[in-house]
Amino acid sequence: MAKPNYQFEKRQRDLAKKSKQEEKRRQKLADKAGNASAEDAALSPSEAGLPTSDSELPKV
Secondary structure, three states: OOOOOHHHHHHHHHHHHHHHHHHHHHHHHHHHHHHHHHHHHHOOOOOOOOOOOHHHOOOO
């Protein structure tokens, strides 16, 4: 009967753990980027500092 290779098993667990942490990190970054763009899109033109009518546009 063959002996169990504990180092291999530990290395596989560590690799799985690292990949799971990396996936969580990527998800957090994606959520943060998604929230920032959603907040920008949710602003009304007046809140964003943009003119809301033609009378507010500068005369050229």
